[in-house]
Amino acid sequence: EIVMTQSPAILSVSPGERATLSCRASQSVSSNLAWYQQKPGQAPRLLIYGASIRATGIPARFSGSGSGTEFTLTISSLQSEDFALFYCQQYNNWPTFGQGTKLEIK
């Protein structure tokens, strides 16, 4: 099983600032990586797939980068609605998710 490790577990950032979330795979997953956002009481929402491709309707302030084992999700200027849980998921083999990063308001 490919283990996905996200860091930090909790990230405190002020609105308008940049947030950088990290995801590391225990072995290479090429670019077969997605990022999801989940708000309390809601289903996850796809943000990024193919490591860097924004899903339909996702604002340009969300960007993904990386390949192999190291990946980053960047939110360039945080809006109030962006604060949530974020998960990375590899789908290079049996899909696995990271444990999540909680993005909270500083």
Add this chain to the structure above:
Amino acid sequence: EVQLVQSGAEVKKPGESLKISCKVSGYSFTSYWIGWVRQMPGKGLEWMGIIYPGDSDTRYSPSFQGQVTISADKSITTAYLQWSSLKASDSAMYYCARQSVGIVIVPAGILGGMDVWGQGTTVTVSS
């Protein structure tokens, strides 16, 4: 509008069987894989398996193989997740989701990003 609408919350006893559903509308049901994801209370996401309704090709995560059954009925554009004998540890939120973007063919199957999700079905198993 693409929609996945799941069946309502369930409360069951250990040992009982259960089948929850995911009704699809707004796109060709037989053309995209649908997956199931578990989220235990206060925990993260776990990918359970996927089905291609076009030919009922089904793949299970090794962690869930033999524990659940995924199926689909093309005539009513509905996917299912079922248990034959529930355990307390099956208590969780279950999501169905369409897998349709960034598709790659890998040893585990045909995989990709999950771009449309159902609202979730809460399953509670308690004596």
